[in-house]
Amino acid sequence: MTQGRPLLNRSLAEFGTTIFAEMSALAARTGAINLGQGFPDTDGPEEIREVAARAVLSGLGNQYPPGPGIPELRSAVAAHQARFYGLEYDPDAEVLVTTGATEAVAATLLALLEPGDEVVALEPYYDSYAACIAMAGGVRVPVTLRPQEGAYRLDLDELRAAVTPRTRLILLNTPHNPTGTVLTREELSAIAELACERDLLVVTDEVYEHLVFEGEHIPIASFPGMREHTVTISSAGKTFSLTGWKIGWITASPDLVTAVRSAKQFLTYVSGGPLQYAVAEALRLPDGYFAGLREDLRAKRDLLSAGLTEAGFEVYGPAGTYFVTTDIRPLGEGGDGFAFCRSLPERCGVVAVPNAVFYDHREQGAPFVRFAFCKRQEVLEEAVSRLKQLAA
Missing domain, CATH: 3.40.640.10 (Type I PLP-dependent aspartate aminotransferase-like (Major domain))
Structure with a gap:
């Protein structure tokens, strides 16, 4: 505080640390698989x-x-x-x-x-x-x-x-x-x-x-x-x-x-x-590059979506992007995506992101959780194996 005024411009007062920073820090602290932030775990073309x-x-x-x-x-x-x-x-x-x-x-x-x-x-x-x-x-x-x-x-x-x-x-x-x-x-x-x-x-x-x-x-x-x-x-x-x-x-x-x-x-x-x-x-790479990337990610989407379904989530099939959105209520978790995501690393060693952070109407997004599938296949397979503990 300076002269009784908040330091942060009031237009930004509602924006604190991003959920991605919070969840990535949680992944680092717990050793959990980070399916929260949308970045690949492999580098681009050599x-x-x-x-x-x-x-x-x-x-x-x-x-x-x-x-x-x-x-x-x-x-x-x-x-x-x-x-x-x-x-x-x-x-x-x-x-x-x-x-x-x-x-x-x-x-x-x-x-x-x-x-x-x-x-x-x-x-x-x-x-x-x-x-x-x-x-x-x-x-x-x-x-x-x-x-x-x-x-x-x-x-x-x-x-x-x-x-x-x-x-x-x-x-x-x-x-x-x-x-x-x-x-x-x-x-x-x-x-x-x-x-x-x-x-x-x-x-x-x-x-x-x-x-x-x-x-x-x-x-x-x-x-x-x-x-x-x-x-x-x-x-x-x-x-x-x-x-x-x-x-x-x-x-x-x-x-x-x-x-x-x-x-x-x-x-x-x-x-x-x-x-x-x-x-x-x-940008001038041949068409085969773009088709190959798409098909690789399609397979990873299908792998993670199937695993999430088997673990008990309701899965909303993405037509594009890196991400799968799920509903946690079929797991008997209630509708608090924040609480679910903050507990998930300790429970089964996986990090996700609560969709409510992407809403003005937070209640509309409360039960939804996002997982990223832009990871190596073996990482997704391990994540799926861990998430199945929720259905046990």
Whole structure:
């Protein structure tokens, strides 16, 4: 306290230590298998890591790279969008490299929101969204995805009702963390029509774009009228198992990129110069790489989902991402996901994350718990073996 005032800005007062830090510390203290935080336990492709090493040793990118990102990476991002989605972007005017997707979200919201602007976001949501909206002075308006027939679904009527004259933008995440939902063509079309009708911006976090097991990933920027309304965000971390590199990007119209760059330049300015050269190479990997990653994770999803079902959880099958959401109530645990996750390491040596932290309406997420399956097969097999103690 200083002069009777709290030290932390009041817009951030509700945000303390993240649940990921708490659960990872619990895993370290107990020796439990950490299926809480979504990071792989293997490194990305060796040939891509070698590109980064050569860049460092040869002096490429060891000093400040260009503010928008190195030209090679911006060109690779543009080529990626054209290759996979038929979206054409000018690498000089419509691509911006960021320090991961989290900074991209922060810079975008800081750039585009005025204090009091409302942001409609799909709940549960990745925890940084709430903090970024708060830092930008925005007002978050959650629209809740609810479990239905073994998966989570969006109520489009509820989404439409959430939009008011104060709404500035819709914040999407598809494939969706933590539920694993992949928004369908019909859902995205309806959101696009709403955005165009109400002249709303759409900010879409697509970091799990290559991790879709059922359905397909369709960028909302590809829908009629959405090219000028959309900021698309992605990163190298999930697609290439290089989460520590923190190389992300946005693609958008020149006016939107200029706005976001105006905020981003006063956050990190630039970062990861040598790594940008490597990510440029990674984005050009053959189709077999992306298909192989997807199939590897599909098998791991199925392994963990089957084990969780056998242990007594109700499992909501993810169509994408790294994560499986479960309901603990069939275990006879009541509905307190926090208490369950804090006791689980001592009980059977596994760490998970309570989904309630991803909700404004905490009661909506209280009985749900998320497990990550982006781990080696033998680690998942051991975790499943330990979790079966709950059914004993």
